[in-house]
Amino acid sequence: MTGVCAKSLCSVSYFNMIAVKNSGSPVSVSKARRWIMFDRIADTYDWINRCMTAGLDQRWRRHVARALNPSVKTVLDIASGTMDVALMIARVRPTIQKIVALDMAERMLAIGQSKCRKAGVHTIEAVVADVHDLPFEPQSFDAVTVAFGVRNFENLDRALSQIAMVLKTGGQLIILESCRPKNRIIAVCHRFFLRTWVRLIGGFFSGSTDSYTYLSDSIHTFSSPEDMMVRLKNAGFSSISYRYFMMQSVQCLYAIR
Numbered sequence: 001m002t003g004v005c006a007k008s009l010c011s012v013s014y015f016n017m018i019a020v021k022n023s024g025s026p027v028s029v030s031k032a033r034r035w036i037m038f039d040r041i042a043d044t045y046d047w048i049n050r051c052m053t054a055g056l057d058q059r060w061r062r063h064v065a066r067a068l069n070p071s072v073k074t075v076l077d078i079a080s081g082t083m084d085v086a087l088m089i090a091r092v093r094p095t096i097q098k099i100v101a102l103d104m105a106e107r108m109l110a111i112g113q114s115k116c117r118k119a120g121v122h123t124i125e126a127v128v129a130d131v132h133d134l135p136f137e138p139q140s141f142d143a144v145t146v147a148f149g150v151r152n153f154e155n156l157d158r159a160l161s162q163i164a165m166v167l168k169t170g171g172q173l174i175i176l177e178s179c180r181p182k183n184r185i186i187a188v189c190h191r192f193f194l195r196t197w198v199r200l201i202g203g204f205f206s207g208s209t210d211s212y213t214y215l216s217d218s219i220h221t222f223s224s225p226e227d228m229m230v231r232l233k234n235a236g237f238s239s240i241s242y243r244y245f246m247m248q249s250v251q252c253l254y255a256i257r
């Protein structure tokens with residue numbers, strides 16, 4: 001890996017957390033709790049994801065990787081977690097030279113790093129930082145991806161404007177996120193699935209029912225693609241479009257900076 005070993009990951013994390021504080025945007029308790037929660041469920045996160053979606057989650061991530069323009073050379077994967085999207089991009093798009101996997105949760109990234117080592121992937125660099133205060137120069141990346149991350153951001157509009165800042169003009173943003181289906185009958189079934197299967201199975205196997213209660217509630221209350229399109233436009237994006245997966249329970253948004 002060109003990235004950071006587990007030890008230096010800690011120092012990067014420490015540095016970035018200090019940087020966040022110094023830049024005048026202190027980490028609030030609620031935001032801090034959200035990423036700490038992911039560190040708590042990191043060890044079982046991948047396995048529970050596969051279980052809950054019958055493996056479809058990896059198909060959606062492959063879609064994101066394939067949707068990147070052929071000219072893309074540098075990608076920032078925000079809220080990268082255990083790096084499933086970053087690894088998928090490395091596999092599907094071997095011509096991409098550099099993928100930065102950014103997250104606040106060190107444990108999630110450490111698991112991602114060990115997956116990279118096992119897969120022999122050397123193009124992914126781990127950075128512990130907050131999406132609300134990205135530690136990169138303006139116009140640093142050809143593309144940004146965010147999978148199942150945006151609903152956890154405390155200030156989504158600020159996060160989108162930070163993403164717009166680090167993207168090159170003409171750069172690509174792809175967001176994958178869960179949402180509440182529009183069809184009422186499907187929405188009721190979806191709600192039932194979240195409250196039972198996701199909450200109980202996730203809670204049981206991760207040992208953290210609180211985390212999976214939060215995750216299932218946050219899915220049900222998150223913005224629709226139409227709302228996301230307005231936010232993206234306000235953040236300076238154009239050519240915005242979207243599609244759904246799995247009976248409208250997952251949205252994929254595409255936008256150009």
Ligand SMILES: C[S@@+](CC[C@H](N)C(=O)[O-])C[C@H]1O[C@@H](n2cnc3c(N)ncnc32)[C@H](O)[C@@H]1O
Binds near residue numbers: 102148
């Ligand atoms: C549901 S996980 C998604 C992980 C991965 N992208 C995937 O496809 O499975 C959400 C991730 O968002 C991260 N996250 C939450 N708030 C964040 C923030 N403010 N800045 C950066 N990452 C954040 C969490 O730590 C967690 O790893």
